[in-house]
Amino acid sequence: MNLFTIRKEYRQKLLNERNVDPDPLIQLINWLEDAKLAGCLEYSAMSVATTNSEGQPSIRTVLLKEVKPDGLLFFTNYKSKKGKELSINPHIAAHFFWPELERQVRIGGIASKTTAEISDGYFRTRPFESQISALVSTQSMEIPNRAYLEKCWEAAHEKLKNKPIERPDFWGGYIIKPIRVEFWQGRPHRLHDRIFYKKTIDGWKISRLAP
16 A cells, blocks of 8 residues: 555635635534535544543544534533543644545644533433433443443333433533634645634634645
C-alpha cells in the first residue's frame, strides 16, 4: 500500500469571512443541514478527545444529539473512560468530518454534565433494547468475553420486558460549551479555507487561518 500516491483536489466550495454566521453554533447547524441533504453517512457523528491525569489523550466517536444555544449535547456512560477523564479535566475537543462535502469542523471547549431532566428525557426516547444495553454495559471495563455480555443483556431483557426502565444514574448527557471553533473547507492545491472563531468577553472574534 503506497499512501504517498493518494491525491485528491478539493474543488466543491469556498468559505470566507463574509458568508459565515457570526455565531459558530448556527454555522455548525447550517453545515449539519448541508451534510444531511448531501446524504453524508452518520452526519451527526462527532469524534471527541479527552485526556487522563497524565495528559495522555484518548479519542472516540459519539453521536451529537442536539446543538443547543450554549453548546453541543451528547450522551454516554459517566463511568466510561471518557466520563472518568472529564471528571478530572473537563477540557474537551470535538471534530466533524464530511468527506462528501470536503469539510471539517474542529471545536475546543469545556464539558459539563447536563441536568437529570435532560438526561431522563432523552433516555425515555431510546429504544427499549438500547435502554437495556445502557443498563448492563460497564462501559470501558474489561469483561470475560462476548458471551458474558450477551448473557447479562438477555437476563435484564427477560426481567424488565414490558416494564418502564428508569435511567441509571451512571448514564447521562454532557454539554460541550465551545471556546474556539474552526470551519475548514477543502480548496485546490491545498490552499484550504480555514475560518476560526474565538470566544471573547465581547462575543465571538472571527479570523482566517493559513491552511
